[in-house]
Amino acid sequence: MTSEKEISYIPKIIVAIDGFSSSGKSTMARELAKRVGYIYIDSGAMYRAVTLFAMNHGLIAGDGNVSKEELIRALPSLDIKFQPSAGEDGIQHTLLNGKDVEQEIRSMGVSHNVSPIAEIPEVRQRLVEIQQEFGKDKGIVMDGRDIGTTVFPEAELKIFVNAGVHERARRRWRELVQKGTDINFEDVLRNLEARDKIDTTREVSPLRKAPDAVELNNDAITHEEQMEWLLKIFQERTENL
Numbered sequence: 001m002t003s004e005k006e007i008s009y010i011p012k013i014i015v016a017i018d019g020f021s022s023s024g025k026s027t028m029a030r031e032l033a034k035r036v037g038y039i040y041i042d043s044g045a046m047y048r049a050v051t052l053f054a055m056n057h058g059l060i061a062g063d064g065n066v067s068k069e070e071l072i073r074a075l076p077s078l079d080i081k082f083q084p085s086a087g088e089d090g091i092q093h094t095l096l097n098g099k100d101v102e103q104e105i106r107s108m109g110v111s112h113n114v115s116p117i118a119e120i121p122e123v124r125q126r127l128v129e130i131q132q133e134f135g136k137d138k139g140i141v142m143d144g145r146d147i148g149t150t151v152f153p154e155a156e157l158k159i160f161v162n163a164g165v166h167e168r169a170r171r172r173w174r175e176l177v178q179k180g181t182d183i184n185f186e187d188v189l190r191n192l193e194a195r196d197k198i199d200t201t202r203e204v205s206p207l208r209k210a211p212d213a214v215e216l217n218n219d220a221i222t223h224e225e226q227m228e229w230l231l232k233i234f235q236e237r238t239e240n241l
């Protein structure tokens with residue numbers, strides 16, 4: 001599955017990977033896309049980019065209150081794109097109105113403000129439209145919360161990833177510390193718990209396992225075992241197409 005020749009024969013399907021924050025779904029999705037020559041889209045990055053826009057334009061007050069009307073008016077002018085990895089980090093970068101915001105959208109400030117933004121129906125509607133456009137030719141792996149339920153309910157392969165909240169907080173905390181962020185574990189844990197609650201209870205497109213999704217709990221498996229599992233399912237779903 002790694003040679004260029006083989007990749008050109010891989011049929012194009014839509015792979016939807018949903019799950020809780022920091023469950024490792026983005027890493028899985030990115031690696032699968034790379035292995036099979038698909039486009040990778042991180043839909044969470046798109047909600048983060050809208051949040052950064054709102055923060056930079058004074059649309060989120062100190063108490064977290066969002067100026068929804070103004071944000072909704074600005075939505076048509078927002079251009080969110082992804083730049084294939086060119087840099088040394090090998091990671092695809094998110095562009096907001098042409099500016100690389102990959103670092104900024106991963107900050108704790110954005111993490112704290114993103115849930116109320118992702119609850120706004122007009123924001124979701126706009127981002128879902130863009131996401132569906134990205135997937136119109138298939139050959140795409142997209143990760144998020146509502147990809148298998150709302151964005152691509154017809155996706156040929158749906159994965160729902162889960163892990164305990166403490167394990168996810170540990171992973172997220174380690175990642176932030178490695179990037180040089182001075183943050184304590186309890187803050188990361190509280191942020192994840194709060195986001196889990198909002199993600200699963202919001203009215204529009206709450207995080208749910210699609211009935212036809214395959215569930216993976218990756219609490220106790222290695223990264224390699226997870227990728228082996230994922231590639232096997234992908235092969236099974238594509239070999240008879």
Ligand code: DC
Pocket residue numbers: 021022043044045047048114115118143144145146147195199
């Ligand atoms: O995957 P992430 O943690 O980077 O996502 C950031 C936030 O965006 C998350 O708190 C929930 C929201 N989100 C969403 O509501 N729907 C998606 N498809 C992806 C993310």
